[in-house]
Amino acid sequence: MRRVTLFVNGSATNGKVVAVYGTLEDLLAAASTKLGIRASSVSNGNGGLIDDITLIRDDDVLYVSEEDSYEAADSRGHEDGQTHTDWLTLNVGGRCFTTTRSTLVSKEPESMLAHMFREKDVWGNKQDSQGAYLIDRSPDYFEPILNYLRHGQLIVNDGINMLGVLEEARFFGIEQLAEQLENLIKASQPPDDHSPLTRKEFIRFLLATTTKSELRCQGLNFTCADLSRLDLRYINFKMANLRGANLTHANLSGANLERADLSMACLDGANLQGVKMLCTNAEGASLRGCNFEDPAGIKANLEGANLKGVDMEGSQMTGINLRVATLKNAKLKNCNLRGATLAGTDLENCDLSGCDLQEANLRGSNVKGAIFEEMLTPLHMSQSVR
Numbered sequence: 001m002r003r004v005t006l007f008v009n010g011s012a013t014n015g016k017v018v019a020v021y022g023t024l025e026d027l028l029a030a031a032s033t034k035l036g037i038r039a040s041s042v043s044n045g046n047g048g049l050i051d052d053i054t055l056i057r058d059d060d061v062l063y064v065s066e067e068d069s070y071e072a073a074d075s076r077g078h079e080d081g082q083t084h085t086d087w088l089t090l091n092v093g094g095r096c097f098t099t100t101r102s103t104l105v106s107k108e109p110e111s112m113l114a115h116m117f118r119e120k121d122v123w124g125n126k127q128d129s130q131g132a133y134l135i136d137r138s139p140d141y142f143e144p145i146l147n148y149l150r151h152g153q154l155i156v157n158d159g160i161n162m163l164g165v166l167e168e169a170r171f172f173g174i175e176q177l178a179e180q181l182e183n184l185i186k187a188s189q190p191p192d193d194h195s196p197l198t199r200k201e202f203i204r205f206l207l208a209t210t211t212k213s214e215l216r217c218q219g220l221n222f223t224c225a226d227l228s229r230l231d232l233r234y235i236n237f238k239m240a241n242l243r244g245a246n247l248t249h250a251n252l253s254g255a256n257l258e259r260a261d262l263s264m265a266c267l268d269g270a271n272l273q274g275v276k277m278l279c280t281n282a283e284g285a286s287l288r289g290c291n292f293e294d295p296a297g298i299k300a301n302l303e304g305a306n307l308k309g310v311d312m313e314g315s316q317m318t319g320i321n322l323r324v325a326t327l328k329n330a331k332l333k334n335c336n337l338r339g340a341t342l343a344g345t346d347l348e349n350c351d352l353s354g355c356d357l358q359e360a361n362l363r364g365s366n367v368k369g370a371i372f373e374e375m376l377t378p379l380h381m382s383q384s385v386r
Helices: 025-034 070-080 101-106 111-117 140-153 160-171 175-188 197-208
Strands: 002-010 018-021 041-042 063-067 086-092 097-099 132-133
Touching: 002 025, 025 063, 041 111, 086 101, 097 101, 097 140, 101 111, 101 132, 101 140, 140 160, 160 175
Parallel strands: 002 063, 086 132
Antiparallel strands: 002 018, 041 063, 086 097
16 A cells, blocks of 8 residues: 655645555545645646556655646745745755755655755855855765655665765654665674673773773674773774663763764763764663763764753753754753754753753754743843744
């Protein structure tokens, strides 16, 4: 059975998922019931009129009109300021891609690209001399993502590292694609012994390494390991599995936790000065009373991290970089976020009561349902565009 998402032509909200069966007339009848209109035609995101139900694919995004003309509905979209069929050129890392606004906003409506281009000039996107929108990312890794948004299929050319594409999918917040890539990468890895390291094994490892040597723990499995109160400064935990690990009061100053899995881990009271946690998955973790503030001025970097449901109450996070991170349903009560970068961050239903947000940058952040009670300093309107 195929399923499609239907929108009233000229709108990108209040869509309905409908099962496709029978004839095109059956689909129009279902659209009329679901959308509350007298549906007479259906078109794809590029304005192409669909006259044969066999042309419809699973997970397609379609636009239903009451008139026979797609242009008539499109003119209404211009009046409402919701035009999604105009053409855009993106300059990604020096390489230009031409696509429609609909492609960028329809398939993954909660992604960063959708937020950037759903409405004109809301994000103040920079343009080059030719009018193309500038995006400072890798064009080789961006191309499979754009094609996925166009037709819903993941196609990666030979010679393109899947990990690079996964990184871009996470950066742009395209969760369904990221999940597909993670499954493909796991399936392509050879079977190996991934049994978790114990505290005793890791301490033996630490004692055998001189203080001047770089300790590389990339990709190692520390699932549910007890690493509490250990000196883990400057250790490379990139892409390590620390799910459910006990890191309470550990010293992780300067450690590299980029793309590591810290979901459900406990880091209460940990020293995280200057830590690198780009695109780290810390969903459901506890980071109560942590210190991210480095007296030397090296700022902790959590850009693009998944911090859904984390508890960071009472943490010191002056100047921390949380750009485009996900903090949905997180608890940040009484945190020091002075000068923090929260641009594009998802703060939906986040508890920020009692926080110090003086000089923090919240431009483009999603603060739907966020709690700002008992703030130490008033939140100035210039700090947020929403």
